[in-house]
Amino acid sequence: MLPRQQRAEGNFSSVVGFVLLGFSDLPNLQGLLFGIFSLMYTFIIIGNGIIMIITVVDSALQTPMYFFLANFSSLEVCYVSVTVPRILVNLWTQNRSISLLSCATQMCFFLMLGSTESFLLAVMAYDRYVAICNPLLYPVVMNQKVCTQLAVGSWISGIPVQIGQTFQVFSLPFCGSNQINHFFCDIPLLIKLACGDTSRNEICVYLVFILFSMIPFVLILSSYFRIISTILKMPSTASQFKAFSTCSSHLIVVVLFFGPGTITYLRPKSNHSAGTDKMFSLFYIFVTPLFNPIIYSLRNRDVIAALKRLLPKRTDRRSL
Template structure:
């Protein structure tokens, strides 16, 4: 366990740092977990990086849909990089200590990027809604300027609120154990370590979760209700299938992200367990970023065509 400052006990300022227990309850599987997480992390970086490259260099993909997809892939790379490298170091070295400032910084960036993902998924649903329900006005409504504004708004809107929430959590008195039963610094396990009354903090977590998760999710849900209603009115089965295929990839990612995330942050404190929190965290930290390049590569003919054009070009350069 990390030492405490001798200036005093029972005060958050006396906490030098924390210990992320992570998967220490599986001592015989540390090497296996490291290998699995490392491979997944590598695939996430390469897969999402490839999507960013092809959406930038292929002229056929210079559309709002792929502009937002490139933003989403960039976000996924940042999102996993906030938590996974630190987890890999812990698994490899068995050094699970993290400083007070390091823990607060990790949580802050994790929350900011999580809020960005919620907003960006809602924006992508709006893009599909306009494309399918109002195709004649699509170029005007989703102009380059509007797309940039929506993307920037998604990236920055959560910053002030999540910085405030992080400061609020780390202003709590941590006067007991400093052993965090998680593999990264998240709100539920940090609140569990706090002494005294944390009801205000829990209320703030619920409010922020509703604003940054439930409202975007309901927006996505409403968009897709209208989208499906419009698709069912299309005259031909082939048109319906094509419209469904352009939306299904995004919808799968939405379910994988919002489902576990909503359960984690909207459950009462009494229902939280370390094992369950870790399991749900694995979903939105690993599964969503991992599924993004797989879904958009295997289910998207435009992306596959762009990859086929890009790979021979790279191979040809390598032979010169």
């Protein structure tokens, strides 16, 4: 067992590790939850992995839109892998302890990848804006160099800020309870366990969230406002339907990601409850990565066609 506390100066005890309570309040459902989450994790890896493969091997999908989709699927695999394996281990072993270093590492990667997802969704919205509103300039504006720069910028832009925010949170003195009533290490609950004045940290959380979530979200809304205005001016209903269909999948993912995240991080501290936090966290940890391959495959004719072209090749190879 991980030692819960060690004596520090003064009348406080300094926490040297945490206990992720997770779903310990549902003792009779541990096995069922392990099975459900294992299946969801497997489907997320396989589903997003298939999208990554077909966007690389199928020449018809060698476009900026599918280049960003491949990046997004790669991100989803990384995103769930930061939290879900720990959840599964805790459910299987019932050992919910986590060291300070492991907790800080998990939180840092979770925040960095969350920032990447925000920016990547904004980049994907910009790609659709250029394609629909300026189709003649699309090949020039969204050339390979620009696409690569936008993708790399999305991946690395949040790294220094989120490392700094993680360092700031774990520089706080933690005393008293070391139990985190959640299934992964997240900022609001860690700040809640800290001793002393945490108002500065709470302000930083709001500012960072605005910078890495609200600004990309506003850019997405701005892009789609112009996209919808352009689509409504199209003379053909068929053209309007085709344009809307290329954007609807992205919009669904945007709502699934930003909605729960906004409620989680911008709610007043007094309104936080463990049950609500867990419910909303399940959305952006499981639901968005799970629905991503479904949304972008079942609602996308190009992806379905690419899958059909890929499957016969594998079938032919097996028959030889």
